[in-house]
Amino acid sequence: MNDAETMIEVVDLHKHFKDLHVLRGISTTVKQSEVVAVMGPSGSGKSTFLRCLNRLEEPSSGHIYIEGVDILAPYIDINRVRTEIGMVFQSFNLFPHLTAIENIKLAPMSVRKLSDKEAVDRGMALLEKVDLAEKADTYPEQLSGGQQQRVAIARALAMQPQIMFFDEPTSALDPEMIGEVLDVMRNMAKEGMTMMVVSHEMGFIKEAADRILFLVDGEVVEDGTPDHIFNRTTHERTLEFLSKII
Amino acid sequence: MADPASNKNGTARLADLKAKAGYVPVIRRNGFVYAFLSLLVLYAIFLLPAKGSPETLDLGRIILFCLLLLVWAILIFTDELKPEKMKTVIVFTIFIIAAWLYYRYSTARWGEMGFLFFNLEMIQKAWPTLVEGFWTTLLLAVCAAIMSTIIGLLLAIFRSFENRVLNFFIIAYVDFFRAMPIIVLMMLIYYALPFMGIRLSAIVSGILALGLNSSAYVSEIFRAGFLSVKKGQIEAANALGLNPIQTMRYVILPQAFRVVIPPLVGNYVASAKDTALASSISIIELLKAGLSQKSLLANPSPLIFVTALYLIMFVPLTRFSGYLEKRMKASQRQVRL
The missing domain is CATH 1.10.3720.10 (MetI-like)
Incomplete structure (x- = not known):
């Protein structure tokens, strides 16, 4: 993967919330099939950074290129861009009035204009993949947290995105359910999905991530392989943070 | 716990408590309550002022009777020892007495109600x-x-x-x-x-x-x-x-x-x-x-x-x-x- 295509390019990204300067000039690139973990202490702007990349938050300044397209350009149809980026949230955000399969087929049918049969076929295949085929007609409230998150992943994958964002996907889960979600994510990484993951799951990051972006106070203080960050870093803030979470 | 000593102690304490509490006093016994209820009904039928618009003095007697009825009903309803059946009987009795009093003292032309x-x-x-x-x-x-x-x-x-x-x-x-x-x-x-x-x-x-x-x-x-x-x-x-x-x-x-x-x-x-x-x-x-x-x-x-x-x-x-x-x-x- 030497000459892999650049999927995401971020140049000098700033974000202000009124007086709060949350992101202070972040620049980075993510290549195809790369798995990038975003780590950092709470309040460092990890989630905001991720949410800026599909414009759930509006960046204050800077440039974001997704597959070479400047998504902050005024003429851009952000909804088209978002179909290429799947997003998984900390609080799952499944639609409570729809069953698992309805959750999954909603966007393919309304946005991609797939027929009901095509969408259901695709949805069932994805549910199979996350090992929840038998829960297709179940409403979210009857699913466990881990199951809900796996449905949410399947829902995002149903749009066949090029990139997947995970915003603390396991933080709201009971410990015994974290594994099942990480397994799904691990498989996706193996299959070559380009992923950005805000997470503190050390085991998962060590195994699956190609790179770690370490954010402190809205700035990237370190950018390196898991091996580098976890074993050889000399950066003070990184060491301090790692000592707290291990 | 199946500790016989503490168990004995427990029963003993209960007996003690019973002795201290004594029997339920006469006025709280069920028989007494029903007897009192019958008395109230009889009082309402025979001793209250005659039919028609009552005089001021008679009005006092009626109000007194109603207050008595109310206080007594509240006492019974707040008493957990009273059986549910008794409370039901009392509810019906009070409704009937209230209707009876209304019929007795209102000047309405009840007989013509059908026509009117x-x-x-x-x-x-x-x-x-x-x-x-x-x-x-x-x-x-x-x-x-x-x-x-x-x-x-x-x-x-x-x-x-x-x-x-x-x-x-x-x-x-x-x-x-x-x-x-x-x-x-x-x-x-x-x-x-x-x-x-x-x-x-x-x-x-x-x-x-x-x-x-x-x-x-x-x-x-x-x-x-x-x-x-x-x-x-x-x-x-x-x-x-x-x-x-x-x-x-x-x-x-x-x-x-x-x-x-x-x-x-x-x-x-x-x-x-x-x-x-x-x-x-x-x-x-x-x-x-x-x-x-x-x-x-x-x-x-x-x-x-x-x-x-x-x-x-x-x-x-x-x-x-x-x-x-x-x-x-x-x-x-x-x-x-």
Whole structure:
């Protein structure tokens, strides 16, 4: 993967919330099939950074290129861009009035204009993949947290995105359910999905991530392989943070 | 724990407690309560002042008797040792005594009640007018409901744009129509506006006043419905690439709708009851029809019939809206229609 295509390019990204300067000039690139973990202490702007990349938050300044397209350009149809980026949230955000399969087929049918049969076929295949085929007609409230998150992943994958964002996907889960979600994510990484993951799951990051972006106070203080960050870093803030979470 | 020593100790303590508490005193025994009840009944039948309008002095005796009855009933109802059956007997007895006292001392012409209140012949004569009134009431209620839903939903949608100037006007609208008594609004539209050259028929004025009033409440209901949809839902929809209209249609409206139905039905029922106010601007709706026929026939039977009709219409409806509300509270998933 030497000459892999650049999927995401971020140049000098700033974000202000009124007086709060949350992101202070972040620049980075993510290549195809790369798995990038975003780590950092709470309040460092990890989630905001991720949410800026599909414009759930509006960046204050800077440039974001997704597959070479400047998504902050005024003429851009952000909804088209978002179909290429799947997003998984900390609080799952499944639609409570729809069953698992309805959750999954909603966007393919309304946005991609797939027929009901095509969408259901695709949805069932994805549910199979996350090992929840038998829960297709179940409403979210009857699913466990881990199951809900796996449905949410399947829902995002149903749009066949090029990139997947995970915003603390396991933080709201009971410990015994974290594994099942990480397994799904691990498989996706193996299959070559380009992923950005805000997470503190050390085991998962060590195994699956190609790179770690370490954010402190809205700035990237370190950018390196898991091996580098976890074993050889000399950066003070990184060491301090790692000592707290291990 | 199966420790015999502590067990013995426990029983001993219970016996001790019983000894200290002693027996239930005579006045709290069931037999005594029933005896006292019989005495009260006998007292009510034979010793209270004679039939007719009682003198001031007699009135004191009656009030004293009622107070006695009340205090005694409260004592029994707060006593957990009394059997449920006894409490039931007491409830019925008190109702019968109250009815008996009312029958005994009111100066009403009970004998003529059939002729005065339930006179089928009079109702028959009034029938065509009453039917017409009923349709007018229905027309008022339905038109006001449609009008208030359209205006209310639009206001709520505009409100969700969170434009300051727009919001100021919407809030002013809602405040104005919630503060304004419907009957005042009706009179304003029907009696004041013609001076300005705006002449609306009575029925249009009535619908307008009811609909405007109700729309203020409906908009607040829809707004609460929209606010009940969590932010994460909209974000999830956006992240999937749904545009604002698709998000509204597939994610927000279905969820808001479930929350909104119970209070909305309640609001329609309340608004439908308010149609009776339209009688004040010479609309011959159900109440006015009953009233005019009462005057014409010099017999209140039509009015009694109208009252019964209101009950027949609205008891099931209020029950229904209460049921919807209960069902929504019971289920986290909210009402599934």
